[in-house]
Amino acid sequence: MAPQTSETLTAERILEATEEVLRRHGPAKATVVDVARALGVSHGSVYRHFRTKAALRxxxxxxxxxxxxxxxxxxxxxxxxxxxxxxxxxxxxxxxxxxxxxxxxxxxxxxxxxxxxxxxxxxxxxxxxxxxxxxxxxxxxxxxxxxxxxxxxxxxxxxxxxxxxxxxxxxxxxxxxxxxxxxxxxxxxxxxxxxxxxxxx
Amino acid sequence: MAPQTSETLTAERILEATEEVLRRHGPAKATVVDVARALGVSHGSVYRHFRTKAALRxxxxxxxxxxxxxxxxxxxxxxxxxxxxxxxxxxxxxxxxxxxxxxxxxxxxxxxxxxxxxxxxxxxxxxxxxxxxxxxxxxxxxxxxxxxxxxxxxxxxxxxxxxxxxxxxxxxxxxxxxxxxxxxxxxxxxxxxxxxxxxxx
DNA sequence: CGAATGACAGATTTCAATATCTGTCAGCTG
DNA sequence: CAGCTGACAGATATTGAAATCTGTCATTCG
Incomplete structure (x- = not known):
């Protein structure tokens, strides 16, 4: 379920994953944890690239x-x-x-x-x-x-x-x-x- | 609390009371029961003048x-x-x-x-x-x-x-x-x- | 040593039990 | 007897306890 790729974690890859999570779950239920899971990383890593959930959105x-x-x-x-x-x-x-x-x-x-x-x-x-x-x-x-x-x-x-x-x-x-x-x-x-x-x- | 007047219950009086209830409670919490209470009647009487809550609104x-x-x-x-x-x-x-x-x-x-x-x-x-x-x-x-x-x-x-x-x-x-x-x-x-x-x- | 982790506190969301509301109608009341 | 009442069934809303999420940071990993 976690499509772990070995590429480095970039802002761009996080944005792609976020878009996909939003498409699947909708804005109310899309969480940072979901995005991290889709990327196969911990949610702490996402916060390294975007200071808040609002900034990511x-x-x-x-x-x-x-x-x-x-x-x-x-x-x-x-x-x-x-x-x-x-x-x-x-x-x-x-x-x-x-x-x-x-x-x-x-x-x-x-x-x-x-x-x-x-x-x-x-x-x-x-x-x-x-x-x-x-x-x-x-x-x-x-x-x-x-x-x-x-x-x-x-x-x-x-x-x-x-x-x-x-x-x-x-x-x-x-x-x-x-x-x-x-x-x-x-x-x-x-x-x-x-x-x-x-x-x- | 129930400003009971002895006037007959008319559609117009119900509309006035509804407006007042809406002003006080807002659209989400204004109920037909509230309107009836404000008029000092049972909510069944309101339904005699308006078939549904939607019609009243x-x-x-x-x-x-x-x-x-x-x-x-x-x-x-x-x-x-x-x-x-x-x-x-x-x-x-x-x-x-x-x-x-x-x-x-x-x-x-x-x-x-x-x-x-x-x-x-x-x-x-x-x-x-x-x-x-x-x-x-x-x-x-x-x-x-x-x-x-x-x-x-x-x-x-x-x-x-x-x-x-x-x-x-x-x-x-x-x-x-x-x-x-x-x-x-x-x-x-x-x-x-x-x-x-x-x-x- | 820089990037990633995961445990944590406080905030937010979920969920199921409980309460309230809508709309009906048989019967009461003046 | 026309108009009103209040009990009722099913639908909707409220509530509060439990689960999840956000954002941080000391620690681990390569």
């Missing part, structure tokens, strides 16, 4: 959140494409990524909802990263004349807040409802229209 | 939700004013009403969050009522040329969804954060801009 959470950030950063960085198209694709990709995570493995998604709820700084940093990406797309749009705003960062926050229903985990149960695609499109259309200059000169 | 919830709807309907019905101003005021009033409820009595607000979470149709009807009011304001705007949209009801839903962060109870803890007013204004500005005709002819 936060590290796993950060890892999970970074997956999404990295996917989106591809769109953000693609500076050849028109900012309007990039903004729409970015928001769509965010929605789709979240929806897929929630739909494909609801229990794991619920697990991460619990983890993010009491994660210290990881979620805040994740949100800052995402709004930063949005800001960069909007700035490109302002530079090209596609968008008009006095404060790209504020507009980025507004766009992010306004699309919360389509990426905030708290709404995950509505993501399966019929018509959600239309709702998403309606909001994005309205926001893109709102970002356009008043009268294209 | 839903009736109290509906009562509470209707307060907000009625406040806003005043703005909706004020057809003398410009649709743009009405729309902004309506959204502001919704935000302020929710924020005041949450801020003034956090425990009662938390109680109603629990009640609404497992309310059958009451919440759905409330949301339909609110989006209906929004639709009516937007239709007035389309008629006056202030707004342009092919489908006012769809735009109303989009506006409602996009402002969820400022009225959805799930976000109540962010309503006290500094800067929330600016966030609200930024989103509303963007939406109002988005509703305006592309080129005023």
């Amino acid at each position: 936060e590290a796993v959470t950060k890892r999970w959140l970074d997956l999404t950030s990295q996917t989106l950063s591809g769109i953000t960085a693609d500076e050849g494409r028109a900012p309007e198209a990039r903004l729409r694709d970015w928001l769509t990709a965010l929605f789709e990524a979240k929806r897929r995570k929630a739909g494909d493995d609801p229990e794991l998604f619920a697990t991460y909802m619990v983890l993010t709820a009491d994660s210290g700084t990881a979620v805040g940093e994740h949100l800052a990263d995402l709004t930063g990406q949005l800001t960069s797309i909007i700035e490109a749009g302002v530079a090209s004349g596609a968008f008009a705003t006095a404060d790209p960062a504020a507009s980025a926050r507004a766009v992010f807040h306004a699309t919360g229903r389509f990426h905030d985990p708290g709404y995950s149960e509505v993501w399966e409802r019929p018509g959600i695609e239309d709702d998403f499109t309606a909001v994005v259309d309205l926001l893109l229209h709102g970002l356009r200059p008043q009268r294209p000169s | 839903e009736a109290v919830t509906k009562r509470w939700l209707d307060l907000t709807s009625q406040t806003l309907s005043g703005i909706t019905a004020d057809e003398g004013r410009a649709p743009e101003a009405r729309l902004r005021d309506w959204l502001t009033a919704l935000f302020e009403a929710k924020r005041r409820k949450a801020g003034d009595d956090p425990e009662l607000f938390a109680t109603y969050m629990v009640l609404t979470a497992d309310s059958g149709t009451a919440v759905g009807e409330h949301l339909a009522d609110l989006t209906g009011q929004l639709t009516s304001i937007i239709e007035a705007g389309v008629a006056s040329g202030a707004f342009a949209t092919a489908d006012p009801a769809a735009s109303a839903r989009a506006v409602f969804h996009a402002t969820g962060r400022f009225h959805d109870p799930g976000y109540s803890e962010v309503w006290e954060r500094p800067g929330i007013e600016d966030d609200f204004t930024a989103v509303v500005d963007l939406l109002l801009h988005g509703l305006r005709p592309q080129r005023p002819s």
